[in-house]
Amino acid sequence: MYDFLASNQLYIVMCIVLINWFGLLAYLFRIDGRLRKLEQSTYAKDEKA
Amino acid sequence: MMMRSAYEVFRKDVHSEFRTRYAMNALIMFVIVALSIILFSIGDESVTPGVLSGILWVIIFFSGMSGLSRSFVSEEERGTVLTLQLLTEPSAVYAGKLLFNLILTVSLNLFIAVMYVLLVQQFVVQSPAIFWVTILLGSAGIAAAATILAAIIAKANTKGTLYPVLAFPIMLPLLLTVMNATRLATEGAPFSEAAGEFQVLVAYTVVVIAVSVILFDFVWKD
Amino acid sequence: MNIKVIVGAVVIVVFLIFGAVSFMGSNVEYADFGKAEQFGKKVQVKGVWVKEKESRFDQKKTQFIFFMKDDNAREEKVIFDGAKPNNFEMATSVVAKGRYKDGAFHATEILTKCPSKYNGDSTAVKKSMQ
Amino acid sequence: MIRSTTGKALLSIWLTLVIVAGLAMPMVPVPRTWYELPWIPGLEQKARIILFHVPMAWVTLVAFISAMVYGIQFLKTKNLDYDLKSVNAAGLGTVFCILATVTGSIWAKFNWGSFWNWDPRETSIFILLLIYGAYFALRSSIEGAEKRAALSAAYSIIAGVTAPFFIFVMPRIMSGLHPGAKGDEGGAAPVAQLHMPPNMLVVFFASLLGFTMLYVWLFSVRMRISKLEEHH
Numbered sequence: 353m354y355d356f357l358a359s360n361q362l363y364i365v366m367c368i369v370l371i372n373w374f375g376l377l378a379y380l381f382r383i384d385g386r387l388r389k390l391e392q393s394t395y396a397k398d399e400k401a
Numbered sequence: 402m403m404m405r406s407a408y409e410v411f412r413k414d415v416h417s418e419f420r421t422r423y424a425m426n427a428l429i430m431f432v433i434v435a436l437s438i439i440l441f442s443i444g445d446e447s448v449t450p451g452v453l454s455g456i457l458w459v460i461i462f463f464s465g466m467s468g469l470s471r472s473f474v475s476e477e478e479r480g481t482v483l484t485l486q487l488l489t490e491p492s493a494v495y496a497g498k499l500l501f502n503l504i505l506t507v508s509l510n511l512f513i514a515v516m517y518v519l520l521v522q523q524f525v526v527q528s529p530a531i532f533w534v535t536i537l538l539g540s541a542g543i544a545a546a547a548t549i550l551a552a553i554i555a556k557a558n559t560k561g562t563l564y565p566v567l568a569f570p571i572m573l574p575l576l577l578t579v580m581n582a583t584r585l586a587t588e589g590a591p592f593s594e595a596a597g598e599f600q601v602l603v604a605y606t607v608v609v610i611a612v613s614v615i616l617f618d619f620v621w622k623d
Numbered sequence: 624m625n626i627k628v629i630v631g632a633v634v635i636v637v638f639l640i641f642g643a644v645s646f647m648g649s650n651v652e653y654a655d656f657g658k659a660e661q662f663g664k665k666v667q668v669k670g671v672w673v674k675e676k677e678s679r680f681d682q683k684k685t686q687f688i689f690f691m692k693d694d695n696a697r698e699e700k701v702i703f704d705g706a707k708p709n710n711f712e713m714a715t716s717v718v719a720k721g722r723y724k725d726g727a728f729h730a731t732e733i734l735t736k737c738p739s740k741y742n743g744d745s746t747a748v749k750k751s752m753q
Numbered sequence: 754m755i756r757s758t759t760g761k762a763l764l765s766i767w768l769t770l771v772i773v774a775g776l777a778m779p780m781v782p783v784p785r786t787w788y789e790l791p792w793i794p795g796l797e798q799k800a801r802i803i804l805f806h807v808p809m810a811w812v813t814l815v816a817f818i819s820a821m822v823y824g825i826q827f828l829k830t831k832n833l834d835y836d837l838k839s840v841n842a843a844g845l846g847t848v849f850c851i852l853a854t855v856t857g858s859i860w861a862k863f864n865w866g867s868f869w870n871w872d873p874r875e876t877s878i879f880i881l882l883l884i885y886g887a888y889f890a891l892r893s894s895i896e897g898a899e900k901r902a903a904l905s906a907a908y909s910i911i912a913g914v915t916a917p918f919f920i921f922v923m924p925r926i927m928s929g930l931h932p933g934a935k936g937d938e939g940g941a942a943p944v945a946q947l948h949m950p951p952n953m954l955v956v957f958f959a960s961l962l963g964f965t966m967l968y969v970w971l972f973s974v975r976m977r978i979s980k981l982e983e984h985h
Contacts, residue, residue, distance in 0.1 A: 357863065361798035362776070364863055368805050368856040369772055375852040376967075383974060390981050447684055449704055451731075492627075549911060553904050558894040566890055570883040571911055574918035588722065588729075594664055597645040601921055604642030611634040612914050615627065616907045619828050635914055642921050 403496070406489045410497025414472070424505065428468045432513050435460045436520055443521070453524045454583035457517050458576055461510050461543070463565070468505065469547035470564045472498050473555035486621070495617040499548045499610070506544040510536055527589030531582060535595070538602040539579035545606050546572050549613035552620045575605050655693045659723040667720045668693055668728065672711070680707055691717060691728070700727040708735050764970065768963040774956050775804035790953055802860045803949075804956055808964035809853035813881060815965060816846025820888075821913040824906030836902035837983070839909065840892070841975045845968060847885045854878050873923035880919060884912045 357364050418424060439456055476482050485494055514536045518526060526532045546568065554564050582598040654666035670693040672678075678689035687703045701719050711717075714735035721730035780792045780800070790800075820842040827835035857875065858868045869875060891908055895901040949957060 354862075361863065362801075364799060364860065365776060365801040365805065367859060368802055369776065371856055371859070372805060372809065372852055375848065375855075376971075379848050379971070383971075383978060386978050386982070390978065390985065393985055449685070451704070546911075546915075549907075553891070553907060556895060556900055556904055557891060558896070563890060563894055567887045567908065570880050570887060571915050573880060574915060574922045577922050588665075589663075589724065590665065590722070591663060600645035601642050601918065604638040604645075605915070605918055607638045608635050608642075608914055608918075609911070611631045611638070612911055615631040616828075616910060619903050620907050639914070639917055642918060645921060 403490065403493050406493040407496035407500070410485070410489065410494055411500045414497065414501040417475075418501075418505075424468050424471060428464055428509055429512070431464050431467055432460065432509075432516065435463070436513075436516055440520060443523070448523055450524070450587035451580075451584050453521060454587060455580050457514070457524070457583060458539070458580050460517070461513055461539070462572065462576060464509060464513065465506060465543050465547055466565045466568060468509065469502055469544070470551050470554060470560065472502055472548065472551045474551070474560055477555045491618045491621040492614060494621060495548070495552075495614060498552075499544065499613075502544040502548050502551075503541060506540040506547070507537060510540040510543075524587065526586050528586045528592065528595075530592050531590065531595045532586035534599060535579050535582040535586065535602075538599060538606070539575065539582075542575045542579075542602055542606045542609070543572065545609040545613065546575070549609070549616060549620070552617060556620075571609075575602065578602055578605070655695050656697045656699045656723065656728065657695065659728065663722060663724070665720065665722045665731075667718050669716060669718050670694065672714065672717055673698055678707075691719060699723075701730050702727050703730040703733050705733075708733055711735055761970065764963065764966050767959065768967065771804070771956060771960045771963050775801055775960065778952070778956070784950060784952075787952055791950055799860060799864055802856070804953075804960045806853060806856045806860065807957070808960045809849050809856060810878065811961055812964050812968045813846050813850040813853055813878070815968065816842045816849060817881060817884075817916075818913070820846060821909045824909045827902055827906050831899075833898060833902060836898070836906070837979050838976065839902075839906060841972060841979060843885060843888055843909070845971055845975065847882075847889075849968070850878065850882050850885060854882065873919075876923060877919050880916070884916070888912070 357367070439460070476485065514532075518524060550564065550567050550571065554560050554567065557563055578598050578601045582595050582602075585595050585598070654662070654668060656668060659666045659668060668691070670691045673690040673692050676690040676698075678687070680687050685705060687705060687707045689701055689703075690698055691701045692698045701721075703719070703721075708714075716735075718734040719728060719730040720732040720734075721728055723729075778788050778790050780790045780798060782792045784791050820839045823835045823839035823842060827833070827839060857878070861870060861872075861875070862868045865872075888905060888908060892901055892905050895904055
């Protein structure tokens with residue numbers, strides 16, 4: 353793995369771009385989770401009313 | 402007026418300190434324990450002056466962390482906060498506490514430094530002027546940062562553990578500078594070479610005190 | 624209350640600048656061994672490694688000792704607090720940072736300049752890295 | 754701009770173009786055409802990292818400063834909205850700070866031989882992580898919204914005024930490995946002095962702008978969610 357990356361350095365840059373991408377994706381999932389909770393509690397309230 | 406009430410706050414702290422000797426006894430024991438652990442672990446290994454100057458400041462940092470966090474917590478615990486809030490303006494409280502912490506830190510750190518020089522034989526200070534000025538300026542900086550952080554921490558739930566966590570990133574520039582200056586002192590550098598370090602230390606202390614004076618109003622009032 | 628904030632802000636800015644000024648003058652200046660001996664200050668000395676004379680690594684003190692010839696062809700013993708830099712053999716020139724004391728140059732940091740591959744790119748070798 | 758659908762679509766295309774350009778522009782010893790980048794010996798393909806790693810560090814800094822500014826505004830107005838903004842900026846800053854640290858550390862492995870070298874800039878991003886950590890630790894241990902807001906604002910301001918000291922202190926303690934650091938005379942100094950060919954500079958600033966706008970977008974989404982949470 354190390355040798356491959358050391359000799360194909362463009363892939364290092366790709367790894368870095370992918371890390372950024374997955375990091376932001378993970379963050380998006382977290383926000384989405386928070387929003388979902390919010391939605392569920394809103395609907396629960398609506399049903400009660 | 403303000404000077405007077407600041408002095409009153411300071412005198413009150415000194416009095417209660419001398420009555421209970423809470424901080425002093427515990428801190429002196431802490432220093433002795435820390436120093437003996439270090440002496441045991443060094444043994445007869447040879448350690449570079451850079452590492453030894455680092456260790457000195459590690460002891461100073463943690464002794465400060467255990468001693469200085471008390472300054473506002475004790476007021477909260479004894480329930481004297483409200484009295485102080487009613488009777489004195491915030492700046493006076495801050496000034497009094499800062500003065501007390503300054504004197505406590507300087508005397509404690511002088512004690513630590515003397516013990517360290519005496520007990521750790523490999524730690525040879527070749528430029529005493531640089532070394533002692535570093536101890537004094539470093540103590541002032543630590544006291545300044547510790548006071549405002551202690552005021553913040555007094556309102557939090559997990560006081561003891563949170564204090565070093567908050568203090569470390571704030572004090573790190575100061576610690577790096579004093580460690581470097583101490584290394585210069587062990588290398589026997591001429592005084593002028595440490596001038597830049599001293600300049601940083603003075604600037605740090607003044608900036609922290611200035612920002613504390615502004616922020617203390619907000620931290621102190623409930 | 625407002626006056627306090629304004630005065631405080633001015634003090635903060637002024638002293639931040641005061642601290643920044645110290646940073647400007649912090650560059651360790653270049654010198655040769657003659658000047659280093661004269662001033663006793665921390666300087667950088669550029670030179671080449673004298674390969675003919677002995678160089679050794681003191682395991683116990685973690686010191687690397689070698690001889691260096693500066694641009695005025697003056698040879699001095701250099702004591703470096705740390706292990707031998709990786710690419711030391713390949714170096715075309717060496718820069719040692721430290722001070723001259725008791726007949727030897729005590730270096731706290733050594734920079735090596737290597738030819739060809741890393742063209743013009745110097746690599747810092749720090750004590751903490753080993 | 755960020756509220757409109759067109760704005761978001763434009764931003765997505767913008768960032769896609771930046772990534773494609775950053776990865777695909779060929780590197781040659783002597784660039785002739787507008788799309789060719791110079792081949793810097795010792796950096797080679799790794800030079801492209803500047804287009805993806807530096808914006809992360811930049812956004813971290815933007816988030817850090819805006820968290821502090823919102824803190825100041827809270828203390829001035831006592832309006833808890835500013836506290837909410839401050840937390841959200843700090844939270845996003847932490848995400849970008851982690852990304853900057855990880856991407857930088859991977860690159861360090863291949864360029865300097867180890868994942869972590871305590872180079873001045875590595876140290877400063879580590880400090881920034883510690884400050885963010887301390888900030889959230891402090892918040893979680895204070896009850897009462899007003900008090901929490903005031904104390905964490907105070908802490909972020911103290912951290913903000915002492916952080917510049919690292920810039921004065923670090924270079925005296927250690928010499929840097931980052932391009933353009935002290936002792937790296939022959940090396941290129943692409944970040945500090947923007948010594949880049951013009952076409953790379955364009956991509957670089959496009960990337961900075963794109964990721965900053967992405968931050969603004971994420972920040973507004975987070976703000977909207979936290980505002981909704983407040984009402985529940």
